[in-house]
Amino acid sequence: MNKITNHMPTAELQALDAAHHMHPFTAGAELAKAGARVITSADGVMLTDSEGKTLLDAMAGLWCVNIGYGRNELAEAAARQMRELPYYNTFFMTTHVPVIALSAKLAELAPEGFNNVFYAGSGSEANDTNIRMVRHYWSAKGQPEKKIIISRKNGYHGSTLGGASLGGMIPMHQQGGLPIPDIHHIDQPNWWAEGGDMSPEDFGLERARQLEAAINHYGEDKIAAFIAEPVQGAGGVIVPPETYWPEIQRICDAHDILLIADEVICGFGRTGNWFGSTTYNIKPHIMTIAKGLSSGYAPIGGSLVCDEVADVINNAGDFNHGYTYSGHPVSAAVALENLRILEEEGIVDTVRDETAPYLKEKWEALTDHPLIGQASISGMMASVAMTPHKESRAAFKTSGALGYYCRTRCFDNGLVMRHVGDRMIISPPLVIKKDEIDTLMDRAVKSLDETYAWAKSEGHMTA
Numbered sequence: 001m002n003k004i005t006n007h008m009p010t011a012e013l014q015a016l017d018a019a020h021h022m023h024p025f026t027a028g029a030e031l032a033k034a035g036a037r038v039i040t041s042a043d044g045v046m047l048t049d050s051e052g053k054t055l056l057d058a059m060a061g062l063w064c065v066n067i068g069y070g071r072n073e074l075a076e077a078a079a080r081q082m083r084e085l086p087y088y089n090t091f092f093m094t095t096h097v098p099v100i101a102l103s104a105k106l107a108e109l110a111p112e113g114f115n116n117v118f119y120a121g122s123g124s125e126a127n128d129t130n131i132r133m134v135r136h137y138w139s140a141k142g143q144p145e146k147k148i149i150i151s152r153k154n155g156y157h158g159s160t161l162g163g164a165s166l167g168g169m170i171p172m173h174q175q176g177g178l179p180i181p182d183i184h185h186i187d188q189p190n191w192w193a194e195g196g197d198m199s200p201e202d203f204g205l206e207r208a209r210q211l212e213a214a215i216n217h218y219g220e221d222k223i224a225a226f227i228a229e230p231v232q233g234a235g236g237v238i239v240p241p242e243t244y245w246p247e248i249q250r251i252c253d254a255h256d257i258l259l260i261a262d263e264v265i266c267g268f269g270r271t272g273n274w275f276g277s278t279t280y281n282i283k284p285h286i287m288t289i290a291k292g293l294s295s296g297y298a299p300i301g302g303s304l305v306c307d308e309v310a311d312v313i314n315n316a317g318d319f320n321h322g323y324t325y326s327g328h329p330v331s332a333a334v335a336l337e338n339l340r341i342l343e344e345e346g347i348v349d350t351v352r353d354e355t356a357p358y359l360k361e362k363w364e365a366l367t368d369h370p371l372i373g374q375a376s377i378s379g380m381m382a383s384v385a386m387t388p389h390k391e392s393r394a395a396f397k398t399s400g401a402l403g404y405y406c407r408t409r410c411f412d413n414g415l416v417m418r419h420v421g422d423r424m425i426i427s428p429p430l431v432i433k434k435d436e437i438d439t440l441m442d443r444a445v446k447s448l449d450e451t452y453a454w455a456k457s458e459g460h461m462t463a
Contacts, residue, residue: 007050069429071297103327109343226252231266
């Protein structure tokens with residue numbers, strides 16, 4: 001039975017929203033004309049909107065609701081903490097119990113040698129922290145000229161000035177005078193779109209070796225760090241060729257470059273392990289965390305810092321950096337309860353051993369669809385590339401039109417599936433069950449069928 005919470009009519013809510021609310025990554029006038037979708041409640045993997053329509057949320061919010069919606073334990077943890085200590089800062093030689101407990105738990109869950117965490121309010125803020133931390137680290141070691149950070153085109157590291165600069169999204173760089181100085185980008189490991197006639201293995205090596213070329217160009221004595229997501233998320237769930245990460249690791253080790261793994265999406269079970277770095281055998285110095293840390297129930301982010309880097313920072317005097325909400329007690333309490341649920345209910349193990357393999361089999365079969373050329377998947381994050389010509393891996397002449405149409409069809413069919421250009425992507429809650437995966441796939445296939453029929457009728461099947 002559809003649930004409609006008592007509220008104003010949808011049209012009135014949309015009008016108020018349009019009048020006063022500026023949305024992220026949105027053309028405001030266009031949204032005001034169309035009217036925002038108003039989500040009123042959620043449970044498990046399902047959302048309910050203001051009209052009582054239910055949607056299977058195959059994006060887990062923004063890649064973050066790992067334990068699913070409606071877990072009262074997190075609400076109770078937040079309420080308890082608000083009554084006991086709703087806020088205190090961690091400046092001025094002060095701490096509190098929730099941040100102590102969360103820090104110890106993260107050190108337990110993180111790969112060996114990660115015993116320190118610096119908190120932020122989001123992944124964007126944490127990546128800003130990383131810029132300052134790696135530069136301060138090298139300065140404290142007597143090498144202040146090591147300032148340059150190398151990142152990747154089409155990577156995503158947040159939308160603050162620092163985070164957006166680290167990211168390689170051109171539309172973001174076109175607004176606000178980005179990137180900031182001493183951040184440079186190399187090409188992404190997207191074989192489907194950019195591999196040409198190369199094999200995936202050779203392409204992975206070529207893209208990784210662009211890092212070495214950049215180091216040689218700018219000088220090893222000028223490079224502070226390389227940052228990348230284990231799997232590019234917002235860039236379209238780009239799973240790198242198997243040769244890519246081992247070569248990146250070799251290059252960083254050989255040239256004394258700090259390696260930052262942005263685990264904001266990949267962390268806390270998304271790839272079938274606690275961290276994407278484990279899945280891809282990456283040995284970073286810093287891991288950016290957020291999203292799944294609290295399953296989105298409260299804002300929190302941070303930088304997990306290896307002992308080698310933390311020891312230098314901690315022994316170099318004041319690190320003049322931090323946020324009002326660094327280690328916020330309510331967010332820390334919520335995150336701690338979220339981690340307890342993930343661990344005690346064996347959710348990460350279930351993803352790795354049961355549900356992710358089940359999704360993988362069904363997802364990869366989408367390459368049989370006449371519209372789909374590639375199906376990529378890593379744990380509970382996946383994408384399909386739509387193409388007018390599979391053999392040549394061609395792009396559509398009307399770039400992005402099919403993706404946008406397919407996203408609309410998904411919503412109409414009760415499915416939240418995102419598009420990045422003409423790639424369709426999913427990242428469902430980690431608690432999704434096999435019968436819910438079946439529902440997801442049925443709705444996805446229906447939406448792809450409708451998109452294919454529309455593309456043919458409108459003449460869009462043109463390379």
